[in-house]
Amino acid sequence: MMKNKASIVIIGGGVIGCSAAYNLSKRGLKDIVLVEKKFLASGATGRCGAGIRQQWGTRQNCFLAKKSMEIFENFRDYVDTKIDIELKQKGYLLLAYSDKEVDQFEKNIFIQHEYGIPSRILEPEESLEIVPFLNIEKLKAAAFCPTDGHANPFHVTAAYAEAAKKNGVTILKDTEVLGINKSKGRITGVETSKGLIETEKVLNAAGSWAREIGKMAGLDLPVFSERHEILVTEPVNSILDPMVMSFSYNIYCQQSPHGSFIMGYGPENEGHNHRINSSCNFLENMSKKATWLLPPLKKLRIVRQWAGSYNISPDKQPIVCESEELAGFYMAIGFSGHGFMLSPAIGIYLTDLILKEEPPFDITVDLGRFERRETISEPSVV
Amino acid sequence: MIETDILVVGGGPAGISAALACGRNNIKTVLIEERDFLGGQLIKQTHRFFGSKEERAGSRGIRIAEDLMNEIKKNKNIDLYLDARALGYYEEEKIFTVLQNGRMLKFSPRKLIIATGAFEKSLSFENNDLPGIYGAGAVQTLMNIYGVKPAERVLMIGSGNIGLIVSYQLIQAGVQVVGVIEAAPEIGGYAVHASKIRRLGVPLYTSHTIKKAIGNEFVTGAEIIELDRNWNEIKGTEKKIDCDCICLSVGLSPLVDILSQSGCEMVYIPELGGEVPVRNENMQTSIDNIYVAGDLAGIEEATAAMLEGELAGLCAANTFINDVKQDERIEKIKNNLEVLRSGPKGSKIRSGLNKLIKGETFFQGGRNTGSEIEAFKKTGIPSGENLRSILPDEKRINETPFALIECFQEIPCDPCVNNCPFGAITEGTDINNLPKIDYSKCTGCGSCISRCPGLAIFLINKNYSENTSTVSMPYEMLPVPQKGEIVDVLDREGKKIVSGKVVKVLKNEKMDKTNVISVEIPKEFFNVARNIRLVK
Numbered sequence: 001m002m003k004n005k006a007s008i009v010i011i012g013g014g015v016i017g018c019s020a021a022y023n024l025s026k027r028g029l030k031d032i033v034l035v036e037k038k039f040l041a042s043g044a045t046g047r048c049g050a051g052i053r054q055q056w057g058t059r060q061n062c063f064l065a066k067k068s069m070e071i072f073e074n075f076r077d078y079v080d081t082k083i084d085i086e087l088k089q090k091g092y093l094l095l096a097y098s099d100k101e102v103d104q105f106e107k108n109i110f111i112q113h114e115y116g117i118p119s120r121i122l123e124p125e126e127s128l129e130i131v132p133f134l135n136i137e138k139l140k141a142a143a144f145c146p147t148d149g150h151a152n153p154f155h156v157t158a159a160y161a162e163a164a165k166k167n168g169v170t171i172l173k174d175t176e177v178l179g180i181n182k183s184k185g186r187i188t189g190v191e192t193s194k195g196l197i198e199t200e201k202v203l204n205a206a207g208s209w210a211r212e213i214g215k216m217a218g219l220d221l222p223v224f225s226e227r228h229e230i231l232v233t234e235p236v237n238s239i240l241d242p243m244v245m246s247f248s249y250n251i252y253c254q255q256s257p258h259g260s261f262i263m264g265y266g267p268e269n270e271g272h273n274h275r276i277n278s279s280c281n282f283l284e285n286m287s288k289k290a291t292w293l294l295p296p297l298k299k300l301r302i303v304r305q306w307a308g309s310y311n312i313s314p315d316k317q318p319i320v321c322e323s324e325e326l327a328g329f330y331m332a333i334g335f336s337g338h339g340f341m342l343s344p345a346i347g348i349y350l351t352d353l354i355l356k357e358e359p360p361f362d363i364t365v366d367l368g369r370f371e372r373r374e375t376i377s378e379p380s381v382v
Numbered sequence: 383m384i385e386t387d388i389l390v391v392g393g394g395p396a397g398i399s400a401a402l403a404c405g406r407n408n409i410k411t412v413l414i415e416e417r418d419f420l421g422g423q424l425i426k427q428t429h430r431f432f433g434s435k436e437e438r439a440g441s442r443g444i445r446i447a448e449d450l451m452n453e454i455k456k457n458k459n460i461d462l463y464l465d466a467r468a469l470g471y472y473e474e475e476k477i478f479t480v481l482q483n484g485r486m487l488k489f490s491p492r493k494l495i496i497a498t499g500a501f502e503k504s505l506s507f508e509n510n511d512l513p514g515i516y517g518a519g520a521v522q523t524l525m526n527i528y529g530v531k532p533a534e535r536v537l538m539i540g541s542g543n544i545g546l547i548v549s550y551q552l553i554q555a556g557v558q559v560v561g562v563i564e565a566a567p568e569i570g571g572y573a574v575h576a577s578k579i580r581r582l583g584v585p586l587y588t589s590h591t592i593k594k595a596i597g598n599e600f601v602t603g604a605e606i607i608e609l610d611r612n613w614n615e616i617k618g619t620e621k622k623i624d625c626d627c628i629c630l631s632v633g634l635s636p637l638v639d640i641l642s643q644s645g646c647e648m649v650y651i652p653e654l655g656g657e658v659p660v661r662n663e664n665m666q667t668s669i670d671n672i673y674v675a676g677d678l679a680g681i682e683e684a685t686a687a688m689l690e691g692e693l694a695g696l697c698a699a700n701t702f703i704n705d706v707k708q709d710e711r712i713e714k715i716k717n718n719l720e721v722l723r724s725g726p727k728g729s730k731i732r733s734g735l736n737k738l739i740k741g742e743t744f745f746q747g748g749r750n751t752g753s754e755i756e757a758f759k760k761t762g763i764p765s766g767e768n769l770r771s772i773l774p775d776e777k778r779i780n781e782t783p784f785a786l787i788e789c790f791q792e793i794p795c796d797p798c799v800n801n802c803p804f805g806a807i808t809e810g811t812d813i814n815n816l817p818k819i820d821y822s823k824c825t826g827c828g829s830c831i832s833r834c835p836g837l838a839i840f841l842i843n844k845n846y847s848e849n850t851s852t853v854s855m856p857y858e859m860l861p862v863p864q865k866g867e868i869v870d871v872l873d874r875e876g877k878k879i880v881s882g883k884v885v886k887v888l889k890n891e892k893m894d895k896t897n898v899i900s901v902e903i904p905k906e907f908f909n910v911a912r913n914i915r916l917v918k
Contacts, residue, residue, distance in 0.1 A: 277645065280479060280488065281473040 001172045006033035008201040008354065009190045010331075011177050011213055012044045013038075015153060016332045016342030017205035018160035019347030020354075022079065027351050031198070032169045034161075036209035037176045041157040043207045045340055047276070047308025049230060049252055049264055050150045052341040053092050053244045054117045055143055057108040057379040060363040061317075064345045067361070068111065071344035072151055078344075080166075080311040081159040086257050090241035091374045092148035093122075093130055094380075095293075097248045104379050105143040119145035130242060131295050142268070150243055150254050153340050160347075177206075180217040180329075185187055186347050187217070187328045202256040208274060208309035210333035217326055222370060223313050223334040224272040228264060229282040230306035235259030239296065247380065253287050253297075261297060263290050276307040312336045315375035320346060321366035322353060330354055331367070336381065385869040386412040386461070388698055389478055389491035391468045391640065394422020395684045396691035397497035398450045403695025405457040407703065409768055412489060413454065414466040420454065421447040422499055423519075424684055426526040429547050429780035430835035430896070432572070432795040433685040433722060434813050440797035440833055442894065443684055444526075463487075468498070471644040473669060493671050493698040496641055497691060500655065500677035502597050505539060508594030514601030518548045518631035520749070525555050533627030535606050538562040539592055543571035543683070545631030549579050549617025552629075554859060560625050563590040563606055565613065568759040573791040574836025576762025581913040583876025588760050595628055600874045604628055611629060626834075636678040643732050646672060653734030654680030660738060663716065665694035673698045682731055689719050724748045725814030749792070749814070758790050769909065783826030783843035783852075789836060800830050801833040828888070831856050832896040841900075851908035852885055854900040862887060862897055863916055871903050872913040879907055883916070 007029055010017045012034025021034045038040070054065040071078050075085050096102045105121060122144050124136040130144060146181060161171055164235045172194065179191040180202060189198045200351065204221075206213040214221035240255040253263035263286060283305055291298045313319050313334025323329040332350055345361070352360050369375055390401045393415030401413040419425070437444055454460055463730050466482040471494065478489045504510070509747035516524075516532060518540070536557055538549045541564035549559045559579065567589050576586060589609045595601035608619035637875045647660040647668035650677060659667045659674050666673050675694040676687035690899040693715045696708050724747060732748045732821035745850045757765045768790050778784060787798065787807070792814045799807045799817055806823035807830065809815040828841040831854060857862025863869055863884045871882040886900035903911050 041848045277474055278470075278472065280475050283479075 003033050003172070004161065004195060004197055005031065006170075006197050006199040007031040008033075008203060009197050009199045010034040010205055011190070011204045012036065012043070012207055012209075012347070013040040013157075013161070013171065013173065014043050014205060015041065015157045015160065015343040016206050016335070016346060017203070017208070018157050018164060019343040020203055020205060020332065020350045021164040021169045021171070021305070022160040022167070023347040024353040024354060025164050025169045027355060031353065032164070033172065034164070034169060035172045035177055035190070035197075036076055037174070037186065039173050040161050040171070041154050044151045044308045044310065045157055046305055048260055048337075048340050050091070050153050050256070050340065051148075051245075051252060051254060052150055053148050053159065053243070053245075055108060055112060055119050055145045055148060055380065056091055057104065057111065058376055059111055059114070060365075060376065061378055062112050062117060063361060064115055064342050064363065066115045067345040067348075068342055069147065075156070075159065076125055077160065079159050079163045081163055083155050083159040083162070085159060087149060087151040087153045088257050089149035090132065090148040091144055091243070093127060093242040093244050094137055094143040095127075095244065095246035095249060096143070097138055097246065098140060101248055102141045105141065106379060109143060111113070115144060117142055118147060128141070131240060131244060131294070133156060133239070133294060134244070135150060135293050135295060138320035144242070147327075148243065149310055149330065150256070156340070156343070177213065177216065180213075182217065185326070187326065201328040201330065201364045203332065203350065205332050207333075207339070209312050210311050210331065216377050217323075217329050219323055219325060220334060221319070221331065221367075223311050223319070225274055225309045225311055226267070226270045226272060227275050227307050228267060228337065229278060229286070229305065229307040229308050230264035231283065231286055231302050233261040233297070233300040234303050236300065240294070244294065249289070249293070250294060252292055253294060261290075261300065262304070265289060276309055276311055278305045310322055310337045314370055316381050317376040317378055318342065318346065318365050319367050320353070321368075324368065383477075384482070384489045385413070386410050386489060386491050386642060387702060388412070388493050388495060388695070390416070390495045390497060390653055390695075391488050392422070392497035392676070393420040393464075394419070394497060394498070394676060395424050395446075395450070395681065396687040396694075397422070397495070398454060399691030400458050400497060400673075400675050400686040400695035400698075400909040402450065403457040403692040404454055404699045405454075407696075407699050407705070407708065408459055409699045409702065411460045412461055412463065412491065414468060416461040416465075416467045417467045419449045421463070426449075426522040427547075427684065428526060428551060430739070430797075431685055432835050434718070434794070434796050435800045436718065437685045437688065439685075439795060440835055445894070446684075468640055471640060471672075472644055476671075482544045489690060493673065493692050493701065495673045495675060495691075495698055496678065497674070497687075497694075498637040498640060498678050498760045500636050500681055503635055503636055504632070505592070505630055505632045506591050509597070510595060512595050512601050513595050513599070514597070514626055515628045515630065518544050519627050521627075521629050522548055522551065525551060525639070530862060531555055531851055532657070533557060535560050535625040536627040536629050537623055537625040538629045538631060538804060540564065540631035540633070541569045541571055541576065541586065541588070542631060542633065545577060545629075546571045546575035546579060548595050548629065548631060550575065550582070550728065553582050553584070553868060555578070558585045560583045560623055561587060563587040563592065565589070565591045565609055567611070569762055572793050572836065573762055574757055574789060574793075574838045577764070577788065578837050579876070580762045580876055581876050585871070586762055592628065596622065601628055602628055616810060634677060634681045636681065638678050641667065641674065641678070642673070643668060644672060647799075649738065651680070651734045651737050652884045653730045653737070658738070662739070664712075665690060666697065680731065680734055686722055688721060689715050689722070693719070695767060722794050724812070725794050727791070727793050729874060764790055773909070774819075778821045779842075779844050783841055784821060784824050784825065784900055785819060785828065785829075785830055786840045787834070788838045788840065789816055789834075792816060797833045797835060798830045798839060802830055803827065814917070828854050828898060831898045832893040837896070840912065842908050844905065846902060849905060850902050851905045852900045852902050853908060853911045854886070854888075854898050855912060857897050857899045857914065858895060861916065862889060863899060863914065868917060869901065870915040870917055871907065871911045872903055872915055873910050874912050876913060878915070879910055879916075880904060882911065884914075
């Protein structure tokens with residue numbers, strides 16, 4: 001039977017939607033319905049690089065990342081799940097190729113230490129102790145945080161979803177949102193491909209499709225979608241501990257516990273659209289970049305490439321708030337590539353927001369920041 | 383980056399035909415093949431093809447492969463890349479990537495023709511992972527490509543053409559086939575193929591399925607069970623069959639990975655084998671510059687694959703050149719394909735093709751029911767009634783030798799008609815019709831015997847001597863018996879009826895290994911004796 005009434009309809013079965021569903025249900029909210037167009041983690045969540053980084057350059061990001069990592073570290077207890085999220089905490093090695101970048105890293109580390117994030121600066125030679133085969137040509141310095149890492153986004157999403165279901169959340173897969181009904185300035189329901197769900201509250205957690213969902217409610221949300229490509233190699237014995245990343249060289253590369261290397265870089269001149277096809281150009285550029293930096297990868301075969309859609313906000317920081325124009329319309333959008341790693345903390349923040357409790361954290365993630373010109377200038381993004 | 387007009391992926395019958403169609407028209411063509419030799423399934427096909435003379439009916443697949451491969455190598459417009467594996471197609475950049483010698487090659491073709499064929503389906507049953515359980519294709523590869531005997535005693539699961547043909551080939555290779563089982567109530571493949579193995583003594587169990595494989599380290603047997611009309615197991619009908627190999631021949635799935643990856647619109651049509659690309663009658667997919675041909679566009683057989691390949695090649699090439707002659711040929715191929723699919727045995731493919739595009743009917747005509755008789759479809763052995771319907775009258779029987787065509791199922795085939803030097807065999811305008819002999823014209827020359835792809839023609843000389851008749855029959859086993867040799871004479875079920883003397887062995891190059899053996903037997907057996915077995 002189709003559930004036709006809900007306290008809130010969460011749109012999007014990615015990690016943000018599932019984390020919100022779980023946290024809301026854990027706090028006692030009943031009649032939560034989550035709708036997903038395809039299957040859970042079918043969008044950006046299941047396509048992401050899976051990294052979890054705490055080495056940020058702003059206080060609120062350091063806070064959110066640290067908070068999230070604490071939850072990832074204790075995921076089984078926190079979410080009451082038997083699912084192994086395959087957390088691997090072997091650090092993030094961030095590479096700096098200019099003096100300016102080194103300066104920035106030093107500033108960042110100062111902030112990170114305020115939040116108890118155990119990061120440190122390494123000389124190029126020192127970074128060889130962490131990745132012995134790293135090409136340190138042109139490398140000025142590196143920043144390393146041993147408790148950073150990565151986890152399996154499918155498992156994290158599934159764990160949140162299962163726990164949410166146990167708490168009574170209804171999850172409707174293969175269900176597309178077709179429209180949002182309003183009456184007298186209030187939300188009255190969500191039209192889906194499987195029928196109408198009456199509700200007064202909606203959470204837009206539609207990732208790449210966040211802007212389209214906003215339009216359905218008559219809102220013009222300042223986000224756009226952009227293709228980011230990624231590839232994976234065959235699995236081999238474990239040789240790379242940390243996620244290796246560089247903002248200026250523009251790369252990230254990790255070895256999953258399964259043994260395969262997952263890597264990507266930020267695209268240039270990508271249009272604002274929903275395409276997620278793969279390009280030969282990426283395959284070749286990525287191979288060149290990765291094998292220059294990590295020469296042993298030359299011997300590996302690439303088994304698959306794919307792409308996902310970043311939902312990007314003007315300051316590349318998430319927008320998590322209730323709409324000022326339409327009461328009851330909540331959004332957790334514009335994560336700009338960092339939704340997975342922030343999902344545990346964001347789920348908690350959203351819950352207080354929706355339950356009208358005091359915000360648990362002092363952060364600025366509302367939509368109004370753009371008008372107030374209080375945008376967040378995070379220096380450490382790909 | 384390698385520039386080409388056409389890139390053909392897959393060196394089987396469809397891909398080769400597509401490349402040739404382009405190459406013959408002076409179009410720059412690249413043909414890539416994953417293995418280090420061309421031919422696909424054709425090179426394993428040692429049996430003669432059905433179909434019409436125009437499509438080389440009566441020739442063995444391996445011979446067709448040899449001719450096509452030679453033409454590919456001679457054609458200057460075709461660049462052949464062997465040991466070259468297709469990696470993917472990037473529609474955005476129009477780049478097709480290929481792996482050869484550990485390096486990625488980049489092609490930029492104007493048109494792509496994908497002809498990657500199919501892969502074998504499997505079947506779930508208890509112990510189906512025991513060593514000794516093979517796909518029929520694997521068994522054929524071992525025997526016909528590598529010359530390796532796959533087992534001693536084989537149980538074949540599935541009576542489609544592949545199951546029946548591979549059973550026959552196994553026997554030719556000296557392997558015992560202990561049975562063929564078929565879950566449906568009727569034989570899946572052509573009944574003439576079934577008759578061939580029945581004459582060799584192979585039991586055929588219709589309405590049966592495999593329940594489990596028996597054995598610890600490897601297969602030592604199989605348990606089979608009968609099915610009722612609703613395909614439910616009938617308790618108490620379990621039978622144990624000793625064998626060291628269970629060969630699965632339960633259908634093929636189109637190999638469509640490259641098309642799915644390219645973003646072609648796909649549709650699930652069980653009659654065509656599963657997930658297939660949506661395509662128009664010119665073999666063009668939903669992506670304008672991608673064409674398809676052969677099994678990946680719908681499971682059929684090699685003749686259809688070759689026609690589709692040529693059609694795809696010409697249609698793809700036609701976008702660069704405009705030639706009236708080509709247009710005529712395109713129409714002709716479409717017509718030939720339609721004829722090939724128009725008989726009762728083509729009903730499945732017709733129904734599948736009609737589902738391909740919503741609201742579009744590929745086939746208007748076609749016959750779903752034929753004149754074949756129920757019992758024959760279940761057993762592969764013609765009934766008395768079947769046999770009476772083809773015998774000439776008593777007077778003619780006693781006059782001079784005459785040919786007897788034991789062909790009771792309407793399949794698209796005509797080599798007998800085209801090969802009779804006296805025009806005694808006709809089948810009317812429809813290639814699916816059963817052949818008929820005008821006994822006033824039949825001289826009993828016997829030249830039709832080795833021409834029939836179904837090995838279903840026999841020559842009878844009833845009054846060979848006062849007490850004996852001779853039956854001349856096609857024989858494709860080794861060793862070939864000698865004239866004067868005493869052999870066991872078998873009936874249509876492969877049971878010994880009497881001993882007989884070989885009075886004539888006809889063997890020449892033109893017959894291409896379908897030798898004709900004439901055996902002398904007591905008169906009463908002239909309409910029973912249909913096979914021989916050498917006495918050791």
